Amino acid sequence: MGPSAPIGPVAPRQVTIIGHHSQIVPTVGFFVGGSIQVRVYTSKADLEHQLAPYPGVHVTVVPGGYQQRPADLPEPPYFIAAETEEESLRIKGWLPPTVAIFWLGSEQRRRSLAKGFLSLMPSPAANRRQVLRRFAALKRVDTLMDLARAARQPFILMYSDPDPDAIGAALGLASIWRHAGATAQIRYTGEVQRYQNKLLINYLKYGIERLKEDELESADLIAVVDAQPGFWRDRPPNAQVVIDHHPRREDTTAAFLDLREGYGSTSSILTEYLVEADLAISRPVATALLYGLTSDTDDLNRNAGPADIRAFDVLHPLADHHFLARLDKSQVPMSVLDYIAWGISHRVVFRDLILIHFGEVPTPDIMVQVADLVLLTHGINWAVCAGVVDGKLVVIFRGDGHHQNVGKRASLAFAKLGSAGGHRTMGRAEIPLRKGEESDDSVAILVNNLFKRMSPARRAKFIKLLKGYVRGEGPDKHEDFEVGHTGR
């Protein structure tokens, strides 16, 4: 290599086309449009004339059959425009060794390309799938916009305590309706619990509020997002629009119904509408949609499919990452700090498990926060945090997903007593306590079902220790308590 040769890969600004079929002219147009120089070696003499109007194109007429390499052949990439695979392979035979060989045109008529050739265009099948998806989305957006144009006052409802996905989807739909000239009211029907969701609602400045008693009387268009009307036990809303990714309920009907169980978030559905219809996505809307998508899919780790990844790709560069970082860094309310401290100092370490029973707690969030935290400990592969909330024993499982399948453990231990289940890395059980049972009794329920194969004597020791903690006895030492081994 000469001293003036560029160091590292630099994209070539010249391409070489060898052959004679009809795809040459549009391909030359494609490259010349980007000010890329084109060399053409062809046996078709009149191509020279046809390509004359294009600047930066140099045509050399060579004998038919393309038997040998032209003396002045430039560097790759090469585009072969021969009719048959046989001819293309012959040309490839005298090209210098390179991975940059494309096959022009004929691949449009073929299902797959011969090995060793690249394709300039996406396969027609993939292209068609994309176009059909777009047609479907455009039809849906038109229908939504028509509904909004005909309405005086559209409402968008979120069920109960809205999660980020519901908020993102609601804002996405409101944004589509705003493009149609309508301003929707966004309402939730419960209470916003999590601090981060309150922060998000304030940040969005949309006026997202709790639904007032008679408010829906003025509504002539109601949409439900990230939920279905049947979620409301009493007085389900009479929704004309339902957009959701939860499993379809039998009683769900609506004039406009888009239920996609395969999607990781409802925000992904709304993003698809906005993208396919080429509607502008503002920064706050992108931020809400991205937060909805990432929190429902645990950063694309849970139930995320191609649509969620496409949505992420579009939203990520548009979103407000300063704000999202703020949300990420403020997950714990001040009131939970004391519980975290108590939980850590009253942990029981058993092999690769940390187990904590908090006794009575105001919210299951405490168990979630502490389980996530203690799972970060070296040598710990799973964490179980239990507590009594509103007369129920709530057990939160967290695991690394490799050594333990905690969802399975949750259901094996507790499915007979209440609701229990989860994924490999997250599980949850809720066991209603009987009248007269207190958090003291819940300790035995926890230990006896979680460690069914442990010897009764060892279980008793375990229960005694945890009961002491729940009653307010301090930990013996500030050392981990080891409860020996089971025959597991």
Ligand SMILES: [Mn+2]
């Ligand atoms: Mn959701």
